[in-house]
Amino acid sequence: MATPSMHLNLFIMGCGHHRAAWRHPDSAAERMGDIGYYEALARTAERGKFDAVFFADGHAAGNVAGGPLWYLEPLTALAAMARATERIGLISTVSSTFYTPFHAARMLASLDHISAGRMGWNLVTSMFDAEARNHNYTAMPPHAExxxxxxxxxxTVLALWDSWADDALRFDRNGMFADPDRVRPINHHGEHFLVDGPLNVPRPPQGRPVLFQAGASDQGRDLAARHAEAIYAVAYDLESAQDYYRDIQARVAAAGRPPVPIMPGLVTYVGATEEEAKARQRELDELLPTQDSLNQLSQFIGQDCSDWELDAPVPELPPLEDFTGPKGRYATILRIIECERPTLRQLLGRLAAGGGHCTMVGTPESIADEMQRWVEQGGADGFNLMPPSLPSSIEDFAEQVVPVLQKRGLFRHDYAERTLRGHLGLERPGA
Amino acid sequence: MATPSMHLNLFIMGCGHHRAAWRHPDSAAERMGDIGYYEALARTAERGKFDAVFFADGHAAGNVAGGPLWYLEPLTALAAMARATERIGLISTVSSTFYTPFHAARMLASLDHISAGRMGWNLVTSMFDAEARNHNYTAMPPHAExxxxxxxxxxTVLALWDSWADDALRFDRNGMFADPDRVRPINHHGEHFLVDGPLNVPRPPQGRPVLFQAGASDQGRDLAARHAEAIYAVAYDLESAQDYYRDIQARVAAAGRPPVPIMPGLVTYVGATEEEAKARQRELDELLPTQDSLNQLSQFIGQDCSDWELDAPVPELPPLEDFTGPKGRYATILRIIECERPTLRQLLGRLAAGGGHCTMVGTPESIADEMQRWVEQGGADGFNLMPPSLPSSIEDFAEQVVPVLQKRGLFRHDYAERTLRGHLGLERPGA
Structure with a gap:
């Protein structure tokens, strides 16, 4: 291939990203605690030559009536999934607010060894008071903090990964197991952390597991620009994807770093015909209890909308700068309202799967067209696929859309590399 | 079997519990980061019908020249090992000083789902300043704290495991995924922790993963008496094992609980003849770098022994009351000298494999005799095997000693249960 492959990432979430997916008669609702279910998803994505599978994470149970949210803990689940696969990358969210850097560095390094160099870390700061109140905070610390x-x-995590030199291990049976001069403390005594190091895990196969970020706020984008090696984005349409892409790559360049692959979230409904694809979407939408969706929307917009009129236009919302919650998704909602002037019911339908991420509904060819347009017109380097229903939507995508992308020379026919870093075209960092 | 099976636990540590094991030409020194190595050990123990495999844990790199200490992180390693085995229990050490209860409860619950009910937790408080200084402490908090x-x-961990009722999950496609009335917050606002709960993992298959402890101090024994469902012990000989056993079971009874299985650590060297077993021990002892061990012994006994004759008996040492350094290890050294009359080389070897734990050297029959004596005379309900060399010592034990124990009706011929709780004869707790 002349151009590098686009990047495809499977974002695993319960029975699918559509909130009603578990309500389908054929759903895997009963298997949410069965690691075999997640292993099979990872193998499906690997058959589709995806770069990686990815788990988001949260530290509060949430609305347990409304569907499976969290179940298995991502780091432990991915350890098992690493052994059920051979090539595909494995990315876990780890919160910098709730972990200590030593735990995070150690577990991710251990997983990089277990997976032989396929581990990635999605750095988040977490959002909800209910999560904070499970980890010794009375409320979530302010955004800036x-x-x-x-x-x-x-x-600190990066320094810990670098604390063992690549050549520290000697295995010299008449001498040293590892050379103490090549295993150095980091002596980090900062504002938030005291970590002497070195790590108690030798340097990971990738040097450093790949650092992902999904910066939406100004501070989040700057953090991503300085540290992220790949970025998850929220983009409702190509135009907002392009805006985000330009802004992030400018910040990355200002930080003196080469361009970073950006992957917007993408919900797809694939059918042999446009009508079949739409029928699939409708089938899931019809499983959706209205109250559930209203609760979710209330969370997204930071105000109670449970008594709004379902078939009237959505009322005016406060401007982005007055909203104190997570800004990315809120901006998307404002954009949908501005562009489509939807009724509340229509907005709920839009948000039911993927919470306002881009949705593509159509044939394998029409979806490939649209994905190609995003990549060629500077909106994306690939996509973070958020299948509305699992496993069916990802099987559809892998079996029907991937071959079209491959035929067009947009996506790899097979893995050329053995590490996540390799799939993403990233250099292995020196210690 | 009329009497319940004794319990056997494989304590996995690097290339073996003998500090020089990695120096053997055939050792797996190069495979310490290869999860396949640990999976194979777990499968060997499973072929031997062991109750469980067990990882200790530490949060500082230690002396990296002297041999592999930590490498893979236990929780992530055990997730993979759960998928390489079907029946054997999997026990991880998790420190209450360095984790938050929510992380610990969540990861262990997740692993209990991944392993379908085979998870155990060894609760430790950790010991070393070097570990504390990787987790935001300037030094280890005092023992009492x-x-x-x-x-x-x-x-708090137990309350989190109980926060989901056994019947909370409904999977009702026209109603609730889980019943919020059966998923309750714990609202723990204590001296050390604020944890509202509920956990974000449904109730573990075992109800609660099995809680292990290894209380040695007075406070540690009381903690074990109140909470432990199984106990790891350190006993140099049957007499000290009996003392510990009586003391703990009395404390357990005083806490109003039924007797708890107690498993002392045990180092074994097995041979077809007594001489062959001793030769195996000698082979490992001779791999010890003499100068390092002599320096260490000099420190332990408070006098320079670097010019002592290696193959002559250890000279008389001053009595315990005249020794001004740390008394615990010195007492063990005096006891070994008194009971075994070792040469200096033999003493160095004893200290290099298992420290003050019991060591049995002999034929499968003589070792089975001795284990039987410990169990029948109230010193143990089973053993935490600390193989001096891995995988060879555990293969020897599983293939040679286990059949003798089985023939005598002292150990199970096959698993009768599917959970760790089942192997240990423990009831599943109600929520």
Whole structure:
């Protein structure tokens, strides 16, 4: 291939990203605690030559009536999934607000050994008070404080991964197991953390597991620009994807770094015909209890909308700068309202799967067209696929869309590399 | 079997518990980061019908020249090992000083789902300043403070495991995924922790993963008496094992609980003849770098022994009351000298493999005799095997000693249960 492959990432979430997916009669609702279910998803993505599978994470149970949210813990689940696969990358979210850098560095390094160099870390600062109140905080620390901690956290984790030189291990049976001069303390005594190091895990196969970020706020984008090696984005349409792409790559360049692969979230409904694809979407939408969706929307917009009129236009919302919650998704909602002037019911339908990420509904060819347009017109280097229903939507995508992308020379026919870093075209960093 | 099976546990540590094991030409020194090595050990123990495999843990790199200490992180390694085995229990050490209860409860619950009910937790408070200084402490908190935190930690973890009722999950496609009335917050606002709960993992298959402890100090024994469902012990000989056993079971009874299985650590060298077994021990002892061991012994006994004759008996040492350094290890050294009359080389070897734990050297029959004596005379309910060399010592034990124990009706011929709780004869707790 002349151009590098686009990047495809499977974002695993319960029975699928559509909130009603578990309600389908054929759903795997009963298998959410069965690691075999997740292993099979990873193998499906690997058959589709995806770069990686990815778990988001949260530290509060949430609305347990509304569907499976969290179940298995990502780091432990990915350890098992690493052994059920051979090539595909494995990315775990780890919160800088709730972990210590030593735990994070150690577990991710251990997983990089277990997976032989296929591990990635999605750095988040977490958002909800309910999560904070499971980890000794009375409420979530303010945004600026979380990001200051995240910055120091990332630097500390990177230093711990670098604390063992690549050539530290000697295995010299008449001498040293490892050379103490090549295993150095980091003596980090910062504002948030005291970590002497060195790590108690030798240097990971990738040098450093790949650092992902999904910066949406100004501070988040700057953190991503300084540290992220790949970025998850939220983009409702190509135009907002392009805006985000330009802004992030400018910040990355300002930080003196080469361009970073950016992958917007993408919900796809694939059918042999446009009508079949739409029928699939409708089938899931019809499983959706209205109350559930209203609760979710209330969370997204930071105000109670449970008594709004379902078939009236969505009322005016406060401008982005007045919103104190997570800004990325809120901006998307404002954009949908501005562009489509939807009724509340229509907006709920839009948000039911993927919470306002881009949705493509159509034939394998029409979806490939659209993905190609995003990549060629500077909106994306690939996509973070958020299948509305699992496993069916990802099987559809891998079996029907991937071959079209491959035929067009847009996506790899097989893995050329053995590490996540390799799939993403990233250099292995020196210690 | 009329009497219940004794319990056997494989304590996995690097290339073996003998500090020089990695120096053997055939050792797996190069495979310490290869999860396949640990999976194979777990499968060997499973072929031997062991109750469980077990990882200790530490949070500092230690002396990296002297041999592999830590490498893979236990929780991530055990997730993979769970998928390489079907019946054997999997026990991870998790420190109450360095984790938050929510992380611990969540990861262990996740692993209990991944392993379908085979997970155990060895609760420790950790010991070393070098570990504390990787987790935001300037030094290890005092003993009493660590144990107060551990007590609250254990109670919080147990409450989180109980926060989902056994019947909370409904999978009702026209109603609730889980019943919010059966998923309750714990609202723990204690001295050390604020944890509202509920956990974000449904109730583990075992109800609660099995809680192990290894209380040695007075406070540690009391913590074990209140919480431990199984106990690891350190006993040099049957007499000290009996003392410990009586003391712990009395404390357990005083806490109003049924007797708890106690498993002392055990180092074994097995041979077809007594001489062959001794030769195996000697082979490992001779791999010890003499100068390092002599320096260490000099420190332990408070006098320079670098010019002592290696193959002559150890000279008389001053009595315990005249020794001004740390008394615990010195007492063990005096006891070994008194009971075994070792040469200096033999003493160095004894200290290099298992420290003050019991060592049995002999034929399968003589070792089975001795194990039987410990179990029948109230010193143990089973053993935590600390193979001096891995995988060879555990292969020897599983293939040669286990059949003798089975023939005598002292150990199970096959698993009768599917959970760790089942192997240990423990009831599944209600929520």
């Amino acid at each position: 979380r990001y200051a901690r995240a910055e120091e956290f990332a630097n | 660590r144990y107060a935190r551990a007590e609250e930690f254990a109670n």
